[in-house]
Amino acid sequence: MEKIESIKNFYNRRFEWIPESLSKDIGHVNVFRLPHPANKPVPYRRRDFFKVTLCRGGSRIHYADKVFSFEKQALVFSNPFIPYKWEHIDEEVVGFYVIFNTSFFHQFGNLIQYEVFQPVGTHVFELDDTQFEHLCGIYEKIEEELSSEYIHKYDAIRNLIYELIHYAMKTRPSTRIEQLPINASQRIHWLFLELLERQFPIDENHTEIKLRTASDFASQLNVHINHLNRAVKATSGKTTSQVIAERILQEVKIMLRHSNWNVAEIAYALGFTEVTHFNNFFKKHIGTSPSKFRKV
Numbered sequence: 001m002e003k004i005e006s007i008k009n010f011y012n013r014r015f016e017w018i019p020e021s022l023s024k025d026i027g028h029v030n031v032f033r034l035p036h037p038a039n040k041p042v043p044y045r046r047r048d049f050f051k052v053t054l055c056r057g058g059s060r061i062h063y064a065d066k067v068f069s070f071e072k073q074a075l076v077f078s079n080p081f082i083p084y085k086w087e088h089i090d091e092e093v094v095g096f097y098v099i100f101n102t103s104f105f106h107q108f109g110n111l112i113q114y115e116v117f118q119p120v121g122t123h124v125f126e127l128d129d130t131q132f133e134h135l136c137g138i139y140e141k142i143e144e145e146l147s148s149e150y151i152h153k154y155d156a157i158r159n160l161i162y163e164l165i166h167y168a169m170k171t172r173p174s175t176r177i178e179q180l181p182i183n184a185s186q187r188i189h190w191l192f193l194e195l196l197e198r199q200f201p202i203d204e205n206h207t208e209i210k211l212r213t214a215s216d217f218a219s220q221l222n223v224h225i226n227h228l229n230r231a232v233k234a235t236s237g238k239t240t241s242q243v244i245a246e247r248i249l250q251e252v253k254i255m256l257r258h259s260n261w262n263v264a265e266i267a268y269a270l271g272f273t274e275v276t277h278f279n280n281f282f283k284k285h286i287g288t289s290p291s292k293f294r295k296v
Contacts, residue, residue: 004201005047007101027104029157031142034095044085044258046201049101050111051078052164053086054135057093061086061124068124073132075125075168077116081197082123083254096139098161108158112190114165125168138163188231192217196244200251202269203259209248212271214240249285256294263290 007028011018019030034055044062056073062085073095078084080102105111115121127135142160145153195217199209211217217240218225232240248270255266267278282290 005045007049007099010047010049010099027101027106027154029098029100029104029146029154029161031096031098031139031146034097035093044083046080046083047078048080049099050080050117051097051099052076052161053078053095053097054132054139055093055095055097056132057095058089059086059093060089063123070124070126073127073129075127075135075164077123077165077168079111079117079123081117081193083201096136096142098139098142098164100161104154105158108155109162111165112194114169116165116168122172125171127171131171135164135167138167185231185234188221188223188228189235191221192228192232192240193243195220196247200247202251202255202266208269209271212244214244217244245281245285249282252282252290253286253293256290263294266290 005013008018019028028049034053034057053076054073055076058069058071059074060067060069061076063082069089071089102111111117116123138160142157145156145160150156195211199211202208211220214229215225218228221228223231229240232238232243236243238246251270252266255261255269259266261269263278264275267275270278272278272281279289282288282293286293288296
């Protein structure tokens, strides 16, 4: 596994050039058509930017420890919290994708409130032909705005990206209530999740996690541990320790599948002082040992 890919890294990898706007302290947005002009393999890693892809053509997407496949067409949401890689199954792939960073939406809404960008949300939405053609029209409007001289074009683009978000969510109504104002408990919960996700992925440049317990996170967030526990429980229905354990398990499965680290190295990197404790933890939750899981 490799380090987090920045937008600058993305442009260097794909085009071997960097837009001038990236050197300025402003948000960035751009849209591209598929098939990509530089058909280089996309490595498994986390990015520091958001991406919304409209793709026609069979594909397989590796999101953290899960794999999603679609045979025809889909709208796919990627975010800075989840490492991923994309494999095209069909030779002919068409569509669009738009990329943007957090700064682009600064003071224009909190993207993480939407399920499509949440770590445990829905990220892949399969489409029929009519839906695909409709969404192509939205991406074409984004292209038009980017090339226009309209003084408020970036506001228009933000609205079009929101249109993509809401269109997807309407195709698969959530049982969760996403549009209520974010209260204090939700804010603490998302700050906790952001702090948790910053520790991953584990790789050669980031060899171990520093925050391992609910008390560690409470201290870092400067809140009482009981306050943190109540906020996480009220928002997610889980204890803080459960959320931490689930994320560590997710990273274990990622490392077992995508890295060459041995079991002991993974255990120590994820805060276990004894490999036996790590093995028991994994077997309790997964039902098998890390070594056997890796061989499957």
